Amino acid sequence: MINIKRILSFIFPTRCQYCKKVIPFGTLICNECLEKVKPQKHITNIMMESGKELTVVSPFIYEQEVKRAICDFKFNGKVEFSGHLAKSMAWVANDGYNLKDFDFVTAVPLSTKSKKVRGYNQAEILARSVAKDFSMQYIETLNKVKENKKQHTLSKKERQENVKGAYTGLEAKTVSGKQILLCDDIVTTGSTLSECAKVLYLSGAKVVCCLTAAKAVYCKQ
């Protein structure tokens, strides 16, 4: 049978998401970049308002090749670039957490308006891919109800205020008593993940742990 995808790959060759070099059909990145862009366990510990500590594990620092790949994935419709990011998240989650403890994987939601504009929720794509890798369930648990300002323009304090009340839980019975792996693309100050985890805990979650593709170094006061 003729493989349409293979034929298309001759017209539109697969390119390495990091250096843009043409790579064999069916691969994600070139061997040189695979060597350079290696996942490593980065941990961010966030103190929530409730006094609970929230752990975030990420395979990359948000810089250089990874930053470009995430931006292409998020803003330029390059959904295929999520592949290596999600694989790296799964790798680091397996190293940082006891995955059999989790009941399911969930993601930080986008507002209906933002999802409509972008066409997809990048955090959901990453979360679904991680769940698939571990034969776990992906469940939508949160809703974004407030169209807030973009977090990256704000100070740490403003970020916390900006996300307050931005999320609500969908169905408490799905979450109640469960251990949940919450995914997002980037963690910076942790305000978004913290707010989402707060909603999950208020809905009765037993434990919430986080996983993101990258950790951004926060430099504003």
Ligand SMILES: [Zn+2]
């Ligand atoms: Zn490359």
